[in-house]
Amino acid sequence: MKVDHKHFDELGEREDSPLEWKMKDPGHCRLRYTAQESDIADFDGRSSLLYRFNQKLMSTLKDVISLKFKSIQGDGVLFHGEGQRGDHITLELQKGRLALHLNLVDSKPRFTNSPPLATLGSLLDDQHWHSVLIERVGKQVNFTVDKYTQHFRTKGEADALDIDYEGNVTFSCSEPQIVPITFVNSSSSYLLLPGTPQIDGLSVGFQFRTWNKDGLLLSTELSEGSGTLLLSLEGGTLRLLIQKTTERTAEILTGSNLNDGLWHSVSINARRNRITLTLDNDAASPTQDTTRIQIYSGNSYYFGGCPDNLTASQCLNPIKAFQGCMRLIFIDNQPKDLISVQQGSLGNFSDLHIDLCSIKDRCLPNYCEHGGSCSQSWTTFYCNCSDTGYIGTTCHHSLYERSCEVYRHQGNTAGFFYIDPDGSGPLGPLQVYCNVTEDKIWTSVQHNNTELTRVRGASPEKPYSMALDYGGSMEQLEAVIDNSEHCEQEVAYHCRRSRLLNTPGKAHPCLYLSA
Template sequence: ADVISFDGLGVISYRFRSKKIKIVKDLISLKFRTTAGAGVLLHGEGQQGDYISLELRRARLQLSLNLGSDQCGSIQGHTSVTSGSLLDDDHWHSVVIERYRRNVNFTLDHHTQQFRTNGEFDHLDLDHEISFGGHPVSAKPSSGGVDNFVGCMEGITYNGDNITNLVRRKKVDTSSFRNLTFSCAEANSFSVFFNSTSFLRLPGQTDSDTLSVSLSFRTWNPNGLLMFTALADGWVEVGLTEGKVTVYMNVTQKKNMRIDISSGSGLNDGQWHSVHLNALENYAMLTVDGDEASTVRTAIPIQIQTGGTYHFGGNVLHGNTRSLQRSFQGCMQMIHIDDHLADLRAVEQGLIGTFENVSLDMCAIIDRCVPNYCEHDGRCSQTWDTFSCNCSGTGYTGATCHTSMYQQSCEEYQHQGKSSGSFWIDPDGSGSIAPFRVHCDMTEGKVWTMLKNNLSPQTSVTSSEQEGKAVLQITYNVTDEQLLSVSSSAEYCEQYVGYACRMSRLLNTPDGAPYTWWVGRANERHSYWGGSGPGIQKCSCGIEHNCTDAKHYCNCDADLRSWREDSGLLVYKDHLPVSQVVVGDTSRAGSEAKLTVGPLKCQGDWSFWNAASFSSPASSLRFPSFRGETSTDISFYFKTSSTRGVFLENLGTTSFLHIELRGVCVCLFV
């Protein structure tokens, strides 16, 4: 069989033919099966900081890549993508990693994520080897932090090489394996799945002065009964309360003395957690997840006398005492009573214990947050029955963080009666572009959207930085995508540029190479200045024929020792905003220049101005039938003196959409 079993110690080391390789294209595939929530499936790294790693973390699969970071830290290449959930289910899962330069397809169980790695490098530089099942023995200590893989793999291929076949032929290093086997043994775990009406009853020792119970569980619910047992004189209950393991002990011999202890937090995260309760005559000890350092101990001045029957999962009525907890919904395994592992296969065969509405030898828990239906980075949380989205800090609201909290433009804020000020806008509504803050100027009869940049007015440019030129980067407090969303929806945009000079030429002649140029949208270089236009290597004075020297088309090109200035508005909005200015004539003795780049200002919202008037009952606009798949957004403003009317009607093949005004205060949606 094409299967290799990994015991947590063995690692397959596939060594390259050369000590170092530069890889521009990768194709890696494998299948894995495990009951462990953490472990390294593959790892490779290079001395220059490049690496590739595929790991299980909290039962999710994480692919980490770094094609290179520069020594100054300005280029960070680390990229990490996570896929899947509850992958420690002892089922086979398939993985395919396809990379060409920075473009990566990461496929888990036929679900593909496409992404580009961070940084600017294309090659993966690896040294010596790539390992499967853990970090190689030769790896640096900093590579650690995650356990080796425990489970089975099959179909391991790396860039055309069948790794499993090479292992069989002893062509790769497997010296770290204690016992290399080509089979996948059945897991020792035997799970029990509980719903809200389930219970499992198991026998234990009677009249013992020691109570010892341990188990592993996983659930999404913060509350639920794990175990209940009646003592000869009282009872003991172990449960989840707000994500913590709690133990309640009630002994009637001491006038209903009640003892409560708890440990852990956030244990309703869907991961496997272990709990061990040990109670003797003088003390009780509660350990969660095997962490002895956080074990809770408490004195109990009572005598334990076990009753011999243990209830798991369901509500229990014992005499006049009912469990305080609701029923447990989730999975349990590795149940120990009196330090003996319960034989759940014998329970399944009806030989010991009793049960009702449980599913044996399976864990049917599902993750309702994978895929994550919370949009715009909303945080998903879940219970057994449903999921919910926490939208705080996202700028969106609604059940799935879909609806923007902000208006789409400054025009809409003015329509609401707002005055000039700073506002958050969301030009694409519920789309992928995040909301951002702009200044809205509503004082001149027009509404201007303003985006400021990092350059102070009259910034001195007195020294050359590279190749005899000074390069000034112009940055804004928004992304390029957000900038484009403002300018593309505007009717008109402008940006002021000013160049004050003393013996510092600006554009040279219309036919010569310009000394200074600026870079705009799409990283295109432009050699016209404010007050002029594309294709004309002139300043505003050259257009208006009033330059200091009539032989030149910019005041600064006269190269005078006295201060002059060329300034004006750039108004070709498809070139805006200015992202860089390269100044090329400041290295001569006595040369000085001061640069000003004003904010990007845009006016007119095409989306908001896109209005239609319906002057008679027969007026209408007709479009092809709308197909919205599983979700869609419809929004509009209206103004009318009528009390009735149909706004929108859509006739689909199987669905119907109708919105109308019915009365002064009623909008009907069907």
């Protein structure tokens, strides 16, 4: 991780160099200084780095924090700073995305479970360098991750950030020799690795990530006639099937939504008639009776798919091949060197990218318009336009007409309709009442209080006020008005012994305002 932090206060710009560095477990945290580059620190998930400012308490109106990081872990704190008055700032990875917490409100508790003010990025646990820039001026904040920027405004009345210290805590950023592989083709990609045949029992483990709901993860023919093993993703659920000929011996279903693009850990263990499938540290066993099952490790393990020249008994591929990434493959408790596979000295493969996970987030940026939700497969993305009022590949085309006049041309008379005054623009549809007469077409926008409201007692010191909800934003109402030839607003006032605009020579105690 490379870090740079600048403070701005009433005295101007000042770049802080720490007065004191403290390192916990320095054997696992390395700090390197170079003349041309920023400081680089490596963390293993247990080490931390703490530095204190030259002043005991820093109160800043403007901050600029920039850093670069890379990680194989999807969760962890990059840095955290806090003050005695409750102010704090935290940047952390959450499932491969960066979340920024910032509190300038002294009265709030120091630690809360409140959601982050901003979340950016995706798949940031890809072992590549990513740039982060946080710029704050008072309540205005620009949060940038790589080339994407999100602007937001902090809550509360305070403009200054009061912190005592800032440090890096429990973040994994070391350089382990982990080699990922990518299964590129859904019909021809596979990885063949040797096992240790005739061993009593079986042990296979690996990690995978994908956007596809279905795909073959692992297939092997077990030794000593103990059957075949098939591990696959089906509808985002992990399915393990061990069978002899046509007889289903054992089946385990576990997990859901495993096509979320995150890394998932899988291990299969079979020992002494006990079969266990562990997914992300949660173990599951078959519901069938396995007391008579005896499993021996296979000779060849096919990951991700099967070669075309093998028979069905040699490699099972009942569903389409896997498209995604794998890493940390173990067979019979032995790690497999994928670089040796690349060099041709171990196993065999086809249509693989070795030492690279080429997963892409096709929903970042989100091309789905008007609030449509984005989902994706390995090769494309989809927009769910339900309940948006729009249709099309990216929810671009409005379901509704732009005015009541269009509805009249379609043969409609009077009734409630949705109109979209800016068509496929950013404004959403608005419900109106279309009243079609012989010579004019009236568009009425209803509000939430059409009944008479009794007002008892009002004075210049305590005037009566009422807020009306027209079911749309001010921008939507302005668009309807701009598309109209004439606009009017009606207010009915029923009074008894009231001085509303009819008392000569005296100040009017009532004022009617309309936007």
